[in-house]
Amino acid sequence: MKAWRVNELGEPRDVLRFEETADLVAGPGQLLVKVLAAPANFPDVLLCRGEYQIKPPLPFTPGVELCGEVIAIGDGVTRFAVGDRVIGNPSLPDGAFAEMTIMAEADTYSAPASLDDAEASALSIGYQTSWFALHRRTQLLPGETLLVHAAAGGVGSTAVQLGKAAGAKVIGVVGGPDKIEYCRQLGADLVIDRRSEDFVSIVNEYTNGRGADVIYDPVGGDAYAKSTKCIAFEGRILTIGFASGTIPTPGLNHALIKNYSIIGLHWGLYKRYNQQAILDCHDELTRMADAGLIKPLISERLSLTDVSEGLAKLAEGKSVGRMVFVP
Numbered sequence: 001m002k003a004w005r006v007n008e009l010g011e012p013r014d015v016l017r018f019e020e021t022a023d024l025v026a027g028p029g030q031l032l033v034k035v036l037a038a039p040a041n042f043p044d045v046l047l048c049r050g051e052y053q054i055k056p057p058l059p060f061t062p063g064v065e066l067c068g069e070v071i072a073i074g075d076g077v078t079r080f081a082v083g084d085r086v087i088g089n090p091s092l093p094d095g096a097f098a099e100m101t102i103m104a105e106a107d108t109y110s111a112p113a114s115l116d117d118a119e120a121s122a123l124s125i126g127y128q129t130s131w132f133a134l135h136r137r138t139q140l141l142p143g144e145t146l147l148v149h150a151a152a153g154g155v156g157s158t159a160v161q162l163g164k165a166a167g168a169k170v171i172g173v174v175g176g177p178d179k180i181e182y183c184r185q186l187g188a189d190l191v192i193d194r195r196s197e198d199f200v201s202i203v204n205e206y207t208n209g210r211g212a213d214v215i216y217d218p219v220g221g222d223a224y225a226k227s228t229k230c231i232a233f234e235g236r237i238l239t240i241g242f243a244s245g246t247i248p249t250p251g252l253n254h255a256l257i258k259n260y261s262i263i264g265l266h267w268g269l270y271k272r273y274n275q276q277a278i279l280d281c282h283d284e285l286t287r288m289a290d291a292g293l294i295k296p297l298i299s300e301r302l303s304l305t306d307v308s309e310g311l312a313k314l315a316e317g318k319s320v321g322r323m324v325f326v327p
Helices: 042-049 117-121 125-137 156-165 177-186 199-206 221-227 252-258 269-273 275-290 304-315
Strands: 002-006 016-020 030-039 066-073 085-090 100-110 145-149 169-174 190-193 212-217 231-239 261-264 298-303 322-326
Touching: 002 304, 016 304, 030 085, 030 117, 042 304, 066 100, 066 117, 085 117, 100 275, 117 298, 117 322, 125 156, 125 212, 125 231, 125 261, 125 275, 145 156, 145 199, 145 221, 156 169, 156 177, 156 212, 169 177, 169 199, 177 190, 190 199, 212 221, 221 231, 269 275, 298 304, 304 322
Parallel strands: 145 169, 145 212, 169 190, 212 231, 231 261, 298 322
Antiparallel strands: 002 016, 030 066, 030 100, 030 322, 066 085, 085 100
16 A cells, blocks of 8 residues: 655655555554545644654654545444444554554544535544634633634634634634635634734724633744733633744733633543543534534645645645645
């Protein structure tokens, strides 16, 4: 079988190689899956660089989520059968950017019939992250204002859709005019280009000086620092990640004086402490997808042979929306 392999760490364009590798075999509790679609995610870039919290041994295949077809099951698998269409997270070091991969049964979910392969492949990490952030780490209420940074990105785009589905007013902050229309298509009520506009003053004006009730921040750095200037009384800042490369050092005295909360989310910890919560979330996301309330907006459908260049675009901030590789 063919797979993209990282044999040394570095930038995706420099270190990814499309190679012939040995066929995989499903062990106990595992599924062998034919990859039908695999989206690009920023963790894939970090994996190539050796900067992700999970560091698989070299060589490895990146690709942290997929939609696939079960072609074999190992001993003890009870929830799936050969031929099932599934989504979820493959078992590194054998990631999704390959013709086939291995998935643990615990990290595998049924693919919603209402979504095609590319759409379904993007339903797990981003939507699960945003659902836990907006509905478990905090509770976004109808009528509240949600500000989403990197709103045209992999996780930010999911927060926009889930925010609208919850009845919130959604402000999307994007980086560049090419991302504005994509964010509008997601349903954002207001879109701000941070490269040419000051989101702080626009948010405060849009909310009549109140500020945003919930701020969803996968960027960190300057985005976080400025967010503290437009957070509402009893607002909540959700720390999702640090795509800017700069980890903020919050002034807790400022949070005290302005009466807002700083809330962290590490979605992967739920796999360790509360797997049932992830399964329940998937059921809710499937219900929402089937009802037409959410739908991954795929901006690019590329070939499996395009993984190296696609991840390079993502690393350089040149991608718009969800990019999916289809073998």
